Amino acid sequence: MVAFSNLYGIILAGGAGTRFWPLSREMSPKQLLKVFGTESLIWQTIKRVLPLISQENIYIVTNSKLAEEIRINLITEKEPFDGVGYLIEPEARNTAPAIGLAAAYLSSIDEDAVMAVLPSDHLIDNADGFVAALSHGAEVARAGYLVTLGLKPTRPETGFGYIKRGPSLDKFSGSHPSFLVERFVEKPDRETAKEYVLSGDYFWNSGMFIFKASTILAEIERLMPRLYDLLIKFKELSLDEWGSERAKAIFSKAEPISIDYGVLEKSDKVAVIPTDLDWNDVGSLIALGDFLENDEWGNAVVGNVIDVESENSIIYGENRLVVTLGLEDMIVIDTHDATLVCQKDRAQDVRKVVDVLKARNANEYLVHRTMYRPWGCYTLLESGPGFKIKIIEIKPGARLSLQMHHHRSEHWVVISGTARVTRGDEIFNVHVNESTFIPPSTIHRLENPGMIPLKIIEVQNGEYLEEDDIMRTEDDYARQ
Amino acid sequence: MVAFSNLYGIILAGGAGTRFWPLSREMSPKQLLKVFGTESLIWQTIKRVLPLISQENIYIVTNSKLAEEIRINLITEKEPFDGVGYLIEPEARNTAPAIGLAAAYLSSIDEDAVMAVLPSDHLIDNADGFVAALSHGAEVARAGYLVTLGLKPTRPETGFGYIKRGPSLDKFSGSHPSFLVERFVEKPDRETAKEYVLSGDYFWNSGMFIFKASTILAEIERLMPRLYDLLIKFKELSLDEWGSERAKAIFSKAEPISIDYGVLEKSDKVAVIPTDLDWNDVGSLIALGDFLENDEWGNAVVGNVIDVESENSIIYGENRLVVTLGLEDMIVIDTHDATLVCQKDRAQDVRKVVDVLKARNANEYLVHRTMYRPWGCYTLLESGPGFKIKIIEIKPGARLSLQMHHHRSEHWVVISGTARVTRGDEIFNVHVNESTFIPPSTIHRLENPGMIPLKIIEVQNGEYLEEDDIMRTEDDYARQ
Numbered sequence: 001m002v003a004f005s006n007l008y009g010i011i012l013a014g015g016a017g018t019r020f021w022p023l024s025r026e027m028s029p030k031q032l033l034k035v036f037g038t039e040s041l042i043w044q045t046i047k048r049v050l051p052l053i054s055q056e057n058i059y060i061v062t063n064s065k066l067a068e069e070i071r072i073n074l075i076t077e078k079e080p081f082d083g084v085g086y087l088i089e090p091e092a093r094n095t096a097p098a099i100g101l102a103a104a105y106l107s108s109i110d111e112d113a114v115m116a117v118l119p120s121d122h123l124i125d126n127a128d129g130f131v132a133a134l135s136h137g138a139e140v141a142r143a144g145y146l147v148t149l150g151l152k153p154t155r156p157e158t159g160f161g162y163i164k165r166g167p168s169l170d171k172f173s174g175s176h177p178s179f180l181v182e183r184f185v186e187k188p189d190r191e192t193a194k195e196y197v198l199s200g201d202y203f204w205n206s207g208m209f210i211f212k213a214s215t216i217l218a219e220i221e222r223l224m225p226r227l228y229d230l231l232i233k234f235k236e237l238s239l240d241e242w243g244s245e246r247a248k249a250i251f252s253k254a255e256p257i258s259i260d261y262g263v264l265e266k267s268d269k270v271a272v273i274p275t276d277l278d279w280n281d282v283g284s285l286i287a288l289g290d291f292l293e294n295d296e297w298g299n300a301v302v303g304n305v306i307d308v309e310s311e312n313s314i315i316y317g318e319n320r321l322v323v324t325l326g327l328e329d330m331i332v333i334d335t336h337d338a339t340l341v342c343q344k345d346r347a348q349d350v351r352k353v354v355d356v357l358k359a360r361n362a363n364e365y366l367v368h369r370t371m372y373r374p375w376g377c378y379t380l381l382e383s384g385p386g387f388k389i390k391i392i393e394i395k396p397g398a399r400l401s402l403q404m405h406h407h408r409s410e411h412w413v414v415i416s417g418t419a420r421v422t423r424g425d426e427i428f429n430v431h432v433n434e435s436t437f438i439p440p441s442t443i444h445r446l447e448n449p450g451m452i453p454l455k456i457i458e459v460q461n462g463e464y465l466e467e468d469d470i471m472r473t474e475d476d477y478a479r480q
Numbered sequence: 481m482v483a484f485s486n487l488y489g490i491i492l493a494g495g496a497g498t499r500f501w502p503l504s505r506e507m508s509p510k511q512l513l514k515v516f517g518t519e520s521l522i523w524q525t526i527k528r529v530l531p532l533i534s535q536e537n538i539y540i541v542t543n544s545k546l547a548e549e550i551r552i553n554l555i556t557e558k559e560p561f562d563g564v565g566y567l568i569e570p571e572a573r574n575t576a577p578a579i580g581l582a583a584a585y586l587s588s589i590d591e592d593a594v595m596a597v598l599p600s601d602h603l604i605d606n607a608d609g610f611v612a613a614l615s616h617g618a619e620v621a622r623a624g625y626l627v628t629l630g631l632k633p634t635r636p637e638t639g640f641g642y643i644k645r646g647p648s649l650d651k652f653s654g655s656h657p658s659f660l661v662e663r664f665v666e667k668p669d670r671e672t673a674k675e676y677v678l679s680g681d682y683f684w685n686s687g688m689f690i691f692k693a694s695t696i697l698a699e700i701e702r703l704m705p706r707l708y709d710l711l712i713k714f715k716e717l718s719l720d721e722w723g724s725e726r727a728k729a730i731f732s733k734a735e736p737i738s739i740d741y742g743v744l745e746k747s748d749k750v751a752v753i754p755t756d757l758d759w760n761d762v763g764s765l766i767a768l769g770d771f772l773e774n775d776e777w778g779n780a781v782v783g784n785v786i787d788v789e790s791e792n793s794i795i796y797g798e799n800r801l802v803v804t805l806g807l808e809d810m811i812v813i814d815t816h817d818a819t820l821v822c823q824k825d826r827a828q829d830v831r832k833v834v835d836v837l838k839a840r841n842a843n844e845y846l847v848h849r850t851m852y853r854p855w856g857c858y859t860l861l862e863s864g865p866g867f868k869i870k871i872i873e874i875k876p877g878a879r880l881s882l883q884m885h886h887h888r889s890e891h892w893v894v895i896s897g898t899a900r901v902t903r904g905d906e907i908f909n910v911h912v913n914e915s916t917f918i919p920p921s922t923i924h925r926l927e928n929p930g931m932i933p934l935k936i937i938e939v940q941n942g943e944y945l946e947e948d949d950i951m952r953t954e955d956d957y958a959r960q
Contacts (some may be wrong), residue, residue: 022803306836308829321844323502323833325822332821339819341812342805349788353803356786364801381861381869386912387895389861389869389937411893411915413939415867432866433941435891437915457869459893459937461913 006112007138008213009049009058010102013042013070013120014089018354019284019347022338023316026358027367029066030282031120032073035302035316036291041282042070042120043077046084049116051131052138055083059105060120061098064088064243068479072374075477088242090251096262097227097254099209100220104231105239107213114141115216117209117259123291125278133275136176137210140169145271146219146264147210148181150203152276156193159283161186161205161260163272181270184260203274205260207281216259219269224262230254284347285331285340289314303334312344336369336379374477375400376453388465392446394419394454399447401475408462408469411437412446417454420447443473486592487618488693489529489538490582493522493550493600494569498834499764499827502818503796506838507847509546510762511600512553515782515796516771521762522550522600523557526564529596531611532618535563539585540600541578544568544723548959552854555957568722570731576742577707577734579689580700584711585719587693594621595696597689597739603771605758613755616656617690620649625751626699626744627690628661630683632756636673639763641666641685641740643752661750664740683754685740687761696743704742710734764827765811765820769794783814792824816849816859854957855880856933868940872926874899876934879927881955888942888949891917892926897934900927923953 017030024030031042039047046058058081062070067086074081087105089098099117106113116134124130137147150163166182184205188196196202221228233250234242241247255262264270280287292300292314299310303317310327317334324332329344342350357365370379375398381389394400394417402422412419413435420429422445423438429449430436438444440462448454472479497510504510511522519527526538538561542550547566554561567585569578579597586593596614604610617627630643646662664685668676676682701708713730714722721727735742744750760767772780772794779790783797790807797814804812809824822830837845850859855878861869874880874897882902892899893915900909902925903918909929910916918924920942928934952959 022801306833308826308833321818321837321842323818323820323822325820325829325833326826327821327823330821332819334819338801338803339812339814340803340805341807341810341821342803343807346788346806349805353786353788353805357801362801382871384895384935387937391862409913411891413891413941415864415939415941433889435915435917435939455864457867457939459895459915459939461893461895 006110007053008106008113008115009053010115010117011060011120013060013062014092018351021354022335022340025368027069039077040073045120046081048127058084059087061087061102090247093254094256095259096257099259100227100231103213103216113213114138115213119207121282123280123282129277133273137273140178140271141210144215146269147271149206149208150272150274151206151279152274153197153204156197158190158193162196162202163205164202165272176273178271178273181272184265219263219267223266227254286347338364388460390458392456392458394448396448396451401472402445404443404471405469407464408460409439411459413457415455417452418450419454420449486590487533488586488593488595489533490595490597491540491600493540493542494572498831501834502815502820505848519557520553525600526561528607538564539567541567541582570727573734574736575739576737579739580707580711583693583696593693594618595693599687601762603760609757613753617753620658620751621690621692624695626749627751629686629688630752630754631686631759632754633677633684636677638670638673642676642682643685644682645752656753658751658753661752664745699743699747703746707734766827818844868945870938872936872938874928874934876928876931881952882925884923884951885949887944888940889919891939893937895935897932898930899934900929
């Protein structure tokens with residue numbers, strides 16, 4: 001199998017995954033979670049397509065806030081992906097506008113472009129099966145079909161939409177049969193779902209699609225003409241301008257509907273390739289219980305947890321001690337700054353809570369206490385009126401940007417390793433058990449010249465302590 | 481009503497209250513909790529007897545570890561009690577040996593001593609009723625009876641022991657009738673408990689007793705002669721020696737049984753005074769739900785909590801965000817360093833978990849993150865290999881002891897107020913946003929000379945960071 005030169009990966013990564021709070025946060029959404037394996041879900045998604053699509057042909061569709069977080073995640077994983085491109089959605093308008101944008105862009109750089117549209121936050125255990133299906137799908141797409149990957153249902157699930165197959169597309173050879181789609185059906189009731197599973201004619205709609213950019217654009221022109229007009233206007237903008245106010249003004253007029261509803265359910269060119277991928281849509285915290293090993297009482301337990309006689313529960317502790325006693329069908333998620341306790345059958349409603357937090361502008365909605373940066377990470381230990389305390393960990397050989405803050409002073413105590421500190425015109429080393437401080441409006445840089453991680457405690461003082469009080473003069477990681 | 485000169489308060493405060501974990505800790509037991517009102521339960525207990533017993537006649541019976549914590553609590557409440565005495569139990573051997581010790585001590589200083597034995601961790605809403613009952617009880621005790629305060633049962637409780645009244649003790653006038661006790665009964669089943677409530681002849685055993693020291697000693701001599709022999713040996717020891725190895729060696733031979741079982745159930749001199757005190761034994765975390773106001777769905781909610789559609793649950797957040805969704809009959813207690821999630825009907829089993837923690841020597845068993853001291857408080861923010869970070873808050877005008885550590889250096893950053901620092905021979909002020917540090921083996925002192933609380937961040941570095949690496953040269957609070 002070789003990579004197709006005009007096959008492109010379009011990874012949809014604009015979602016917030018609020019049903020995963022408190023594991024996910026606005027700035028650390030589901031696709032960046034590492035609880036499903038040692039790498040993030042979006043990393044796993046890219047890794048999965050690499051046998052067919054080279055990094056340069058992969059584009060991540062996301063918003064401007066998340067793009068930098070995703071980029072940092074991908075370049076700091078053990079096997080870093082630093083060649084992928086980014087397409088910035090001016091704002092979140094569901095999948096039809098997002099896929100339309102990507103199609104418009106691809107068709108402008110490659111008129112034969114075939115795009116595989118993939119959610120960034122699914123789990124697929126059968127990676128080989130996925131590659132085979134994708135490869136076959138690209139062939140069918142090249143013939144002008146809008147291809148959906150259908151999943152053979154393994155249970156009468158009432159939470160997914162189904163796709164009913166129509167006549168076989170015999171003309172395509174290959175390991176996978178393919179079919180015209182007879183119709184899409186919304187989430188069925190349990191009895192109907194059972195019939196679907198038994199019939200063999202229905203497949204779960206995976207949200208994974210393959211089509212030529214030109215095909216989907218032509219169908220958007222036919223079925224969603226107002227969206228098409230907006231996409232045409234985007235042709236005047238360079239990629240850098242997609243995050244601009246002008247782009248937002250155009251894009252905000254797009255109707256926020258899904259590609260399924262806007263195009264696929266109405267088009268007569270839709271094909272389905274049935275697959276068997278050991279797939280999980282990671283739709284709610286329940287997925288954590290599916291992914292993790294369960295004990296003999298059906299509990300999935302992670303972290304510093306003491307459990308006594310619970311059953312069928314998910315108990316996840318990040319760091320602090322969690323004690324559970326006699327739980328049944330419960331989810332407990334304990335993070336540094338927030339704890340969720342919820343009945344399993346209410347897992348879908350977690351997003352309602354997150355709406356409340358968002359409305360309050362609560363920090364527990366926005367960010368995690370620990371944030372990963374290209375040079376290492378920092379953890380907020382405590383904040384209060386006029387101060388913030390962080391632990392900063394810097395990888396051997398790495399350094400932060402040369403920077404300045406207008407409103408705060410920073411006190412640094414080295415607790416392991418050796419720091420090389422630039423402060424104004426001075427450069428000096430600070431060793432373990434030593435401390436130094438940086439007055440406001442002083443250019444400074446923190447660097448780990450050593451062979452072991454450098455850990456420092458930073459105490460910030462000042463009247464304004466937000467992350468945006470930073471002027472970067474020089475940065476190894478090309479940040480602004 | 482006037483204080484009786486030979487009435488003494490014996491407050492039993494050696495218990496750990498492990499069923500209140502994680503609100504209680506070994507070094508912050510239930511009697512020091514402030515969740516039941518603005519002052520600690522032991523403070524409330526003392527406050528309640530003051531109309532009848534002066535501070536000088538009140539003795540707290542506890543172990544040597546807790547005595548200092550209790551003393552600090554009592555002298556730092558808004559209305560401080562600094563005149564009470566302390567009787568140190570050499571080790572915990574249940575109530576018969578503890579009460580025996582107290583009786584032996586009191587009889588040695590006042591041969592007419594009448595002792596009111598009171599648990600330190602109960603709630604009593606009807607304080608006037610309590611004082612009246614205690615006053616009447618003292619009169620009956622003076623006549624040679626072992627008086628128990630019985631509580632009129634308000635529900636068919638199966639968790640308490642009951643006392644059945646016998647013939648009336650007509651000879652005592654006063655607002656309260658009193659009766660000889662016919663018998664003590666163990667925790668009954670529900671049907672029996674219902675009969676008890678209906679009969680009017682049964683009362684809950686409150687654990688509050690009043691007797692002359694000489695009466696109880698005589699009964700101990702008659703019914704528990706081996707304990708009596710041990711008590712006689714204690715007469716050779718001064719109060720200061722009660723915590724000594726010699727005292728432990730004697731006391732460890734005492735059988736660990738309750739005064740109820742050892743004496744009261746066997747004696748024919750036991751009387752009961754029925755009372756109506758709006759009493760709560762604060763027996764488990766359920767008591768928190770009884771004490772706190774409940775919302776219309778039966779939830780008691782405290783702290784930074786977002787609850788969606790829970791029922792009959794206790795949700796207590798100390799500081800961090802807690803989100804609950806669809807809970808029924810649950811208890812969630814979230815503290816700085818540990819979270820408990822438990823079915824209400826398993827509340828009694830919390831102590832089993834604590835046994836596990838104790839066996840592990842877990843810090844979450846031992847102490848709270850925030851510890852109150854006479855000069856203010858400190859909170860442990862983080863610790864790791866070779867470092868600890870604390871926030872220290874010092875009251876205006878207060879100061880820590882003049883001290884030295886052999887194994888650690890301390891870095892101090894002032895985040896509010898002004899610090900006066902003694903370091904070796906120097907004395908200097910450190911203002912907000914400034915920092916200083918204390919090398920190992922350097923005499924130092926931290927002081928708040930100002931009008932507002934002084935807050936500093938302390939970063940400790942070193943190879944040994946336990947609290948016992950402290951040599952106090954001078955202390956305003958007479959600590960060693």
